[in-house]
Amino acid sequence: MEKRSFQDFYPDDYSHCYGCGRLNAKGHQLKSFWNGDETIARFTPKEYHTAVPGFVYGGLIASLIDCHGTGTAAAAMYKKEGRAMDSHPPLRFVTAALHVNYLKPTPLGVELELRGVIKEITKKKVVVDISVSANGILCARENVVAVKIPDEMMK
Amino acid sequence: MEKRSFQDFYPDDYSHCYGCGRLNAKGHQLKSFWNGDETIARFTPKEYHTAVPGFVYGGLIASLIDCHGTGTAAAAMYKKEGRAMDSHPPLRFVTAALHVNYLKPTPLGVELELRGVIKEITKKKVVVDISVSANGILCARENVVAVKIPDEMMK
Numbered sequence: 001m002e003k004r005s006f007q008d009f010y011p012d013d014y015s016h017c018y019g020c021g022r023l024n025a026k027g028h029q030l031k032s033f034w035n036g037d038e039t040i041a042r043f044t045p046k047e048y049h050t051a052v053p054g055f056v057y058g059g060l061i062a063s064l065i066d067c068h069g070t071g072t073a074a075a076a077m078y079k080k081e082g083r084a085m086d087s088h089p090p091l092r093f094v095t096a097a098l099h100v101n102y103l104k105p106t107p108l109g110v111e112l113e114l115r116g117v118i119k120e121i122t123k124k125k126v127v128v129d130i131s132v133s134a135n136g137i138l139c140a141r142e143n144v145v146a147v148k149i150p151d152e153m154m155k
Numbered sequence: 156m157e158k159r160s161f162q163d164f165y166p167d168d169y170s171h172c173y174g175c176g177r178l179n180a181k182g183h184q185l186k187s188f189w190n191g192d193e194t195i196a197r198f199t200p201k202e203y204h205t206a207v208p209g210f211v212y213g214g215l216i217a218s219l220i221d222c223h224g225t226g227t228a229a230a231a232m233y234k235k236e237g238r239a240m241d242s243h244p245p246l247r248f249v250t251a252a253l254h255v256n257y258l259k260p261t262p263l264g265v266e267l268e269l270r271g272v273i274k275e276i277t278k279k280k281v282v283v284d285i286s287v288s289a290n291g292i293l294c295a296r297e298n299v300v301a302v303k304i305p306d307e308m309m310k
Contacts, residue, residue, distance in 0.1 A: 013207065014207055016205050016208055017205065017206055018214065018215060019214045021205075024203060027203065048173060048180075050173055050176075051308070052169055052171065057218075059214070059215075059218025059222065060218070062221065062253060063214025066214040094206065095255075095257055096257055097254070097255065097256050098217060098253070099252070099253070100217075100250075100252065100254075101251070101252050102249070105249075105305065149207070150260065153207050153209075153210055153260045
């Protein structure tokens with residue numbers, strides 16, 4: 001597995017995200033990687049990321065999915081275009097739509113595994129299905145529609 | 156407007172939520188209120204709740220919606236059953252599904268307003284449509300399906 005995550009390749013200007021920015025000291029700093037044709041990220045929630053005691057807050061799960069989705073979208077687009085992830089201009093995606101189905105209460109205190117499958121890729125849009133598991137048990141299933149970052153969000 | 160928020164009525168055991176628990180010192184502590192037949196919550200993101208500099212992180216928006224949705228669901232059910240919000244047994248809801256459409260980049264540095272409209276209410280389920288605005292401009296629109304908290308999540 002590549003040692004540098006997708007997010008490690010983001011230029012500094014795009015590395016302040018609360019979910020996955022390596023320059024956001026207060027953020028979650030999620031890191032996503034290729035795993036064959038799929039993508040993977042692992043994250044252990046903090047003890048205060050709780051819904052009710054013992055279970056993970058659903059908003060955190062949505063947040064992790066958001067970042068794994070946009071990271072997967074960028075990586076998939078670099079791959080499709082046959083480009084290295086540190087080549088210019090950088091490709092960055094934002095979420096246009098997020099659909100989360102919470103299938104089971106997610107236990108707190110264990111590492112979560114997010115797996116991404118690329119369902120569709122066009123010039124400006126990538127659709128990613130993501131599953132979230134805890135201890136091998138599927139807890140949430142999601143679909144992220146990621147689009148290339150709009151000009152108004154770029155420096 | 157009632158001075159105590161929906162979340163202020165949650166029993167202590169249900170007040171540790173990272174998004175809205177009054178006992179979670181590290182959380183967002185969102186507070187929701189009735190506003191006529193609709194519900195309202197206001198929240199000013201911190202400077203580190205960023206997507207790219209100047210814009211709010213989409214995962215935070217999903218998180219606020221999640222809590223405003225479950226809070227609205229509980230309040231709606233108390234109302235439907237003609238019960239006071241501090242009556243027993245307590246009613247608590249969790250999110251079964253969350254659908255978020257991000258319509259515009261949400262500016263950081265201003266108060267966000269969340270408005271909830273109850274679309275459906277059955278014995279165990281409440282569906283809430285929520286809009287998120289910044290400076291009066293609609294930035295995201297969502298639908299939350301909230302269900303009564305499952306036994307396995309209760310103490």
